[in-house]
Amino acid sequence: MENLKLYLGTYNVGTNNPDARLNTLLGLPDDPKNEKFQLPDLYILSFQEVKAQPQNMLLDALFDDPWTYAIKDLLERYNYVKIKSVRLQGLLLNMYCLRKHLLNIREIESEYTRTGLSGMWGNKGAVSIRLSIYGCSLCFVNSHLSAHDNQLKDRVEDYNSIIKDQEFHVAETTEIFFHDYVFWMGDLNFRLHEDYDATPEEIERLVYKKECPKLFLFDQLRYVMNRGEAFSELVEADPEFPPTFKFEVGTDRYDHKRRPAWCDRILYRVNPHNYENVTLKVDQLSYKHHPCYQLSDHKPVTAEFNIKIPAKHLRLSTGMSVDQVDQVFSDYSERIVEFDKIVSWSQDEENTAKYRITQGIPATKDDWIGLFKENFSSLDDYITYEYVSKCSTPTPEGKSPMKGASSKNEQKYEITFSELPNRCKGSYCLVYFSQSEDKVISVLGISNAFPVIKEDSD
16 A cells, blocks of 8 residues: 545635745745655645636637646646646636656546536536546546525535536446545535524634634534535545635635635545455545635635555456456556657658557557657647557557567557647657547556757758
8 A cells, every 4th residue: 555645725716817926825845856845646726716708718728727827837847747627617627746647647537517507507516537546546526516605405406416417437437426535625605504693793703712613513514414415425624724705805804794604625535445455545634724815705725635545456346356356457557558769850751659559458549649848747738649540550560479468469550740840849758648439538658758850951
């Protein structure tokens, strides 16, 4: 068993763009070379009320929105790569991982659910990302539920609608709670009970007297969890921070137009006995708010977790023998696609690369190989790409047995890229993506870095 460290964050930004350094929000040291600091393996960052006017949505479809851009720009200094981003109007969920984990990530997929106007509008709802890492399945949900003290019933209905609506395309994890680990965060909008008749001023006085535990007894989210109406499948540490809503923008003062409440939350679930001889486990390391950020009427909330990841996975439900299961859940650190060393490519000519499949995976018609900058910071940042089914052919040398493989022979392939875009200068690499018809993506191989050279003309 080994640990992966996760860093989760949720922030209702009130249609504002970043206006301050984000190191504190992400728990990062100022110096990227600080070797004493243990970097999280994964960042999962959720936002609500990201500016979603039509012109913004059009630009964000072509370019990263300001929050994604700012965080990606910061995290790439620490050698992170953006794995996936999913957006539904003002809802945004981004996932980043340390570069060293890229070849151990499989089956990345996203979903979204509208709950506003009875499911017709996406101002409220949820977005999610699921993936497998070292064979373990993880699902992350960012939701923005119905607002106001008197809308408790609507929040419960929103939650149950999201659970029923979200459906994934990876076997055994087609629903949110089928995953080994589930993390649910967002502006859940749960308030204090309506029958708790304290005024905003009285609640604020209790906060300043550090009597938040008294207030938390009237928290609506814990009430519905205890009654089994919503979120009862999940666990939450008691917040030891004051209510994160509602503040006067630009200050640390509560806005008395609304009663203070813990709207911004992070919960989790683990299915501990999905594998034989292994018990999955979550250790929560922190749960806090960040009062120094004042651009909206919410304060951001973050949480850190260690999760246990077994080196080998033995499914209880497969009915296979141990040997058979070991073959299925093999060591994910092995590259499934291996590229031959590439010396250089030419800017003005067709270029080729050779690769071989080192494990028995079927290629699909949507598999593709992308050309990326050597130190790319997002899986979306390909320069150009080619589909394997259209531009790849078996090589004459083909069919040579793999080292340590079964008696089956493996075929070697060659892929051809047409003339490259003129902007190609510097060092690049190739990345092999497996992509299903349902847009489930896995990273199966990365080539060495190589230069793209522009030939001198006569």
